Amino acid sequence: MHHSIDVRHLFFSYPDGHPALEDVTFRVAPGEKVALVGPNGAGKSTLLLHLNGILTGPGELIICGHTLSPATLGPIRAAVGMVFQDPDDQLFSPTVLEDVAFGPIYMGLSESQVRERVRTALASVGMSGQESRVSHHLSNGEKKRVAIASVLAMEPEVLVLDEPTAGLDPRGRRNLINLLRALPQTMLVSSHDLQMVAELLPRTILLDRGRVISDGSTAALLADPHLLEAHGLEAL
Amino acid sequence: MISVHVHYLDPHRSLDSPVHALDARVKFILTVAFILTVSLTPYAAWPVFILLLAAVLSVEILSRLGLGYVQRRASLALPFVLAALPLAFSVEGTNLFTMRLGAWTQTASLEGLERFLSVGFKSWLSIQAAIVLTSSTSFPDLLRAMRAVRLPRLLVAMFGLMWRYLFVLADEALRLMRARAARSGRPGPRADSRPMPSFAWRARVAGGMAGSLFLRAFNRSDRIYGAMLSRCYDGEVRSLPLSSLSPSGWLTLAGGFSLLILLLSLGVLFWG
Numbered sequence: 001m002h003h004s005i006d007v008r009h010l011f012f013s014y015p016d017g018h019p020a021l022e023d024v025t026f027r028v029a030p031g032e033k034v035a036l037v038g039p040n041g042a043g044k045s046t047l048l049l050h051l052n053g054i055l056t057g058p059g060e061l062i063i064c065g066h067t068l069s070p071a072t073l074g075p076i077r078a079a080v081g082m083v084f085q086d087p088d089d090q091l092f093s094p095t096v097l098e099d100v101a102f103g104p105i106y107m108g109l110s111e112s113q114v115r116e117r118v119r120t121a122l123a124s125v126g127m128s129g130q131e132s133r134v135s136h137h138l139s140n141g142e143k144k145r146v147a148i149a150s151v152l153a154m155e156p157e158v159l160v161l162d163e164p165t166a167g168l169d170p171r172g173r174r175n176l177i178n179l180l181r182a183l184p185q186t187m188l189v190s191s192h193d194l195q196m197v198a199e200l201l202p203r204t205i206l207l208d209r210g211r212v213i214s215d216g217s218t219a220a221l222l223a224d225p226h227l228l229e230a231h232g233l234e235a236l
Numbered sequence: 237m238i239s240v241h242v243h244y245l246d247p248h249r250s251l252d253s254p255v256h257a258l259d260a261r262v263k264f265i266l267t268v269a270f271i272l273t274v275s276l277t278p279y280a281a282w283p284v285f286i287l288l289l290a291a292v293l294s295v296e297i298l299s300r301l302g303l304g305y306v307q308r309r310a311s312l313a314l315p316f317v318l319a320a321l322p323l324a325f326s327v328e329g330t331n332l333f334t335m336r337l338g339a340w341t342q343t344a345s346l347e348g349l350e351r352f353l354s355v356g357f358k359s360w361l362s363i364q365a366a367i368v369l370t371s372s373t374s375f376p377d378l379l380r381a382m383r384a385v386r387l388p389r390l391l392v393a394m395f396g397l398m399w400r401y402l403f404v405l406a407d408e409a410l411r412l413m414r415a416r417a418a419r420s421g422r423p424g425p426r427a428d429s430r431p432m433p434s435f436a437w438r439a440r441v442a443g444g445m446a447g448s449l450f451l452r453a454f455n456r457s458d459r460i461y462g463a464m465l466s467r468c469y470d471g472e473v474r475s476l477p478l479s480s481l482s483p484s485g486w487l488t489l490a491g492g493f494s495l496l497i498l499l500l501s502l503g504v505l506f507w508g
Contacts, residue, residue, distance in 0.1 A: 111477055
């Protein structure tokens with residue numbers, strides 16, 4: 001059996017030489033739900049962008065059994081559903097239908113399969129029948145749901161979410177948490193929302209200045225206010 | 237004036253009318269054909285122009301957009317007609333009047349004036365057709381119509397992205413302007429006596445805002461490209477196949493074409 005995510009000794013520096021990731025190593029088993037926490041600038045988003053090869057740095061990444069290389073980008077991107085922080089970045093098509101169909105079309109599925117995937121994905125986020133709506137007329141919460149549907153339509157093995165609850169009102173946030181709880185995929189969620197982390201994700205990786213500070217149960221991390229405070233987080 | 241979101245940029249008015257219900261491809265093709273007919277009709281073929289006007293006005297009435305709405309929007313194009321004004325003075329023919337501007341003499345001719353009025357009338361007709369098209373067709377449908385007539389896919393994809401992010405960018409510009417307004421307070425009760433900020437200062441602020449918008453748009457384009465790559469984008473533009481055109485769509489297309497060809501032939505035969 002392979003691990004869903006297997007990151008070994010990953011390094012990354014931005015073009016200006018500023019190091020963003022230093023010797024990051026961790027593994028996520030299939031079906032595991034893991035949080036990625038840390039202060040702003042800790043390297044969380046940078047790390048997430050490595051998981052499907054948008055950014056590449058020295059180190060080894062094995063995603064769903066494929067070692068990351070230019071040749072395996074296709075299957076890896078189909079296996080890793082990446083939900084970006086700002087849904088306006090993710091919903092780039094004129095209508096909801098075209099956005100959700102984008103991934104399946106590029107995976108080379110037939111028209112009927114694409115339509116079926118779109119239907120199922122929109123149903124699973126509670127947005128059935130909204131296919132013809134225009135993306136910029138959606139509310140923030142709806143945009144988030146459609147953004148998640150647009151990756152669910154690819155039937156990924158792993159869901160990677162960057163700050164999923166940012167910018168949502170309490171009801172939108174609650175709906176999103178319920179939605180995420182119902183999804184069976186392996187999950188890696190970067191967030192500042194420790195309450196959501198405590199509720200949803202049993203394991204937490206704490207990242208600061210590009211390094212893994214701690215990796216263990218969420219309950220244990222949240223019970224350690226000194227560690228949280230030392231890394232720009234606040235105990236619940 | 238400052239709203240939370242920008243929706244007024246979208247000209248589409250969702251109404252229940254035969255024109256709205258018509259297939260976007262038929263509307264797009266007929267609009268382009270109408271504009272071509274208008275521009276190919278010879279100068280001063282006034283009866284044909286009147287018939288073309290009757291045609292576009294009928295469609296406006298059918299579309300339930302309201303003549304006032306279309307004419308108000310069409311008036312935006314008026315200043316551009318002035319670009320054709322020199323025609324009145326540069327075409328040789330029967331002298332109408334002579335204008336003297338210092339040492340500079342200009343003579344208007346009847347033929348020149350006719351040409352200028354024809355160009356003005358033609359632009360007015362064309363802009364009305366375009367307004368009816370964009371007001372009665374949603375932009376996603378318009379993009380599909382462009383794909384259907386085999387416009388380059390990359391170009392259509394660029395139109396789509398531009399339209400999608402125009403609103404996001406306009407929202408960002410609104411936020412920047414609000415932030416500027418929030419910091420432009422004047423302290424004290426006698427603050428009104430303070431002079432308006434200088435033009436140079438305002439220009440500098442506007443320049444800064446334009447630069448900041450550019451940088452944000454640039455960063456966003458990077459993130460969008462990342463989001464596209466994440467969903468297996470490989471540089472080639474692909475989309476779902478289009479459904480085929482209905483018999484009534486074909487019929488409307490044929491009817492519209494026949495009418496336009498008839499009008500154009502009339503114009504060319506009698507005034508060409």
